[in-house]
Amino acid sequence: MLNEIVPVTSDRLPIAALRDHLRLGRGFADVGAEDVALEAYLRAAIALIEQRISKALLTRGFLLRLRRWANPQAQPLPLAPLTGVTQVALRGADEEVAVLDAARYRLMPDGVRPVLLAVGGNFPPLEDGGLIEISVEAGFGVMWENVPADLRQAVMLLAAHYFEHRHESDQSGALPFGVNALIEPWRVVRLFGGNGGRG
Structure with missing residues (x-):
């Protein structure tokens, strides 16, 4: 059983970067509520990628x-x-x-x-x-910039995928191809009781 002691605070998440990635506008009345949703997609993307690669992104x-x-x-x-x-x-x-x-x-x-x-x-x-x-x-570091670039990009793509398919009730849970390609080198491979992978 492995559990977070203290979750990552909102100010350490790349909410503004995800907003820019999605080309969402700024200055509208509902931006605050939209940012809450973007944060949720980021947290879900980080959690899934951490689970797949057995690594913590943010310290x-x-x-x-x-x-x-x-x-x-x-x-x-x-x-x-x-x-x-x-x-x-x-x-x-x-x-x-x-x-x-x-x-x-x-x-x-x-x-x-x-x-x-x-x-x-x-x-x-x-x-x-x-x-x-x-x-x-x-974790790789306290700040988002400390996370390796390919893993940062994987999180951004997966969070954007969640955002773009937010109204779909039936999602298979499979990772988009681009995300799989980015995280594959980081995955832990277990062969004959041993471990291998990228450190």
Whole structure:
């Protein structure tokens, strides 16, 4: 289970750029309401592309909850690029939380599949019914301009697609061809239990 801790704020989204991309007018009375809709299309496009490529575009905090360690000494993390691990904690069945000393783990960065490594032994065991909670910061940068150009363009095309087909009730959910072509090099490929892709 991977969840955003704090969503991206509206001022970090390229709403004006999407408006220009769509060649929408300015100065009309309904611009504010229109911008609310454009923001929703941008958020939907970002969420779908992040899901497809297993990468966070704009930097923000995430919380990963696990029911067991994948390996007593190494825990792969399902999101990149990671800028840091802010906390690792064990939550017992009684909801009591034990925070691990940061000296007991380190992050092995990777553009595709970063790994949390135990230092000086194994990760502590988890009691039955408990949870592992790993808080991380992930993303290409705080500003929209920090996101790679091809991914920015993919978001813009997908958000425009949502806008242009907003009145259609039956949408297959398939990505437009241009979006697929832009994100394909960033997708994580899993072969024989391994991972590959662009970092």
